Amino acid sequence: MFLSGVVATTILFGRAAAAAPAADEEAPVVSRTIEPVEPPPLVPPEALRLDQGTAYMVGRHTLKLGLLAFEFGITEKLSVGTDPPSWAVRAIGKIWIPNLHVKYQFWDRGRLAIAGHVGGYVADISSGDNSGVVFEVPFSALASVICTRHLILHGDVTYVFARAVGNGDLTRATVHGAAAVRALQTGLMAQIPLTRVFSLLALGRVQVYTGDIGFSANTQIDSYTSATLNGTMVPAVQHPWQVVAGGTFLWKHFYLTAGAGYGNFFVPGLEVAVPKRSVVPFLNLAVVL
């Protein structure tokens, strides 16, 4: 992990030339090895357990069961998981969204950590005789920087790719007005460690670019009638945003994050924004095994 550089130095001590003994004398050589020194961490290591939406990882062979993500660390730098909120959309949106994501940490040296996160979501929008699916693939580049002992910044840039295939009911691909479309988002979270396990959080997120979702479908209505539908769909709000504040406890086996804010709610993982602005909840519970 960060600041885990080990200093191992061997210093050779010799007498100064001026004080050197006669040439026929063997110069005594003193060899001493200095034990590796672990510099004190700038921030409590527990603060770096915050892996949701940051460049930090859940850890090798670690299973995290959380409200926002189930995550398993295959290695120290690679984890896979799935997002329960997208599965839970079934409860309100009558639509299944099976999903999987992979996170890989490219860099973790000194104060900087960089990771990539790719998700894959499939929404079945079939209804009646019409069948179709919407694919959504969010790519995120995540960076975490330890600025001072009391400030860690986590930034991300996310591109969401979406495409509809088939002739299903497109409105089923939306949940409370949130539609999967091509989009570019960026977010910044400030983490302020106050104690070993508790940090204050403040985050903002904005969708800087909103594209559309294209669809094309050919349907045979009956033996005499065929239909071709081509089009695009864009969400009602072009630049959704949110600002949220809260706090997080990062105990060894249990994480609790809670807070609230205002703006457009971004469905975690899917990163699609609900058009209506309102109070945004910020809650995550996770058990780490």
Next chain:
Amino acid sequence: MRWPEWKWRAALLAGGWLIGAAACGPGKVALPSPPLGTDVAAVNASYQMPTAVLDTSQIDQTYMTVKARLDQLPVDWLPPLVADVLNALQKRLQASGLPDSPAMKDIPSGAKVTSVLEVKRICNGWNGSSTPDEAADGSITATALVEEGVLQPVAWATAQQCQEQVMPSSASSALNQALTVNGSLDGSLEFYLLGQLPDATNGADALVAFAGTASVGGQTGSASFDMQLSDDFVKFKVSTDSAGDYVVVTLMGATLQIDGANAGFSCDIGSATCAQNR
């Protein structure tokens, strides 16, 4: 520590894929224009303002002019054909959760859809064949547009040697009591939708402008006309003089309502008698 080369390659690959995905997204859908280019909204509005001044003492002569025009128009079989074509559009729009009426200002999700819907229907033919045969019976292709979540009132269809055996509309029951009519259509139809697209139980509620060739019972002729269709009536315009002044005629079963700028008459087709009612 030096980053292994494979990591750089993987990062570059991922970055390239990302940029490619961003660049290769679907473009905006291009909305086509109707083939006739008729201002159907203006034509529809003209039905509210008949310009001919009726000579109430000469209404019989006006009636004869109207009846002659009525006999030329396919008021018996075109409305059911139009309703059938518009119903195919309605089914497809509904299946995708898109609005099927210009009055619906948005789809429930709030998302904005822009789309082009084309429905191609192979015509039934005159022989009652149960298998579609486009080469023999022709086809009709209808187009509807949804722009930013709103069904556009202007739609159109192109008929190519379309031969249909249709049941006459209820509005024309006094004119044609045959069980079926053999009609043929070759040309362009332009619609101005006045309400919801017809479902299985309702007729069309639209203005129709046609240019092309229409035939019924083997009699073919070039035609250019417009009519306003509803569940219960068919309206059309009849010029009463060389200046282009016109009356608006409403056909409802056995009754013709003739409206001019100054007066209106209700005429019984069976007895060919008219009575002033406005």
